Ligand code: AMP
């Protein structure tokens with residue numbers, strides 16, 4: 007039952023289809039594990055998405071072997087952007103869950119070039135904290151690790 011449900015998700019997943027080459031994309035890199043494509047609605051010129059070829063809804067479902075390859079690949083893509091697009095830096099952004107802004111439920115890592123003179127994009131508004139509040143929150147997270 008679960009396996010059938012899983013297959014249905016994968017068959018209807020647009021990033022599975024793009025990663026498999028069933029839907030055309032502006033591909034910048036491909037190997038047996040990943041396809042790297044350009045985002046259709048780029049935050050800046052060269053905005054790329056790293057897509058694993060096997061389906062995982064988000065990082066919590068990603069197999070550890072694949073997860074370990076994501077950061078080295080993102081680094082290579084970012085370095086190529088700096089060398090060949092002339093960006094001054096890049097953001098790695100990875101959303102997990104609707105509340106975190108994830109709109110496509112197939113794990114992907116954004117690699118977003120940032121150009122000199124462009125806006126510096128902050129991902130959050132800095133808040134405030136107290137030592138007691140931080141200690142209490144840290145203890146809660148620590149309990150699950
Ligand atoms: P997220 O909000 O992290 O789930 O990011 C999803 C990203 O996928 C967005 O930046 C979209 O612009 C991009 N996107 C959605 N559909 C496609 C597609 N068919 N080809 C390329 N990028 C896409």
Ligand code: ZN
Nearest residue numbers: 019022061112
């Ligand atoms: Zn998928």
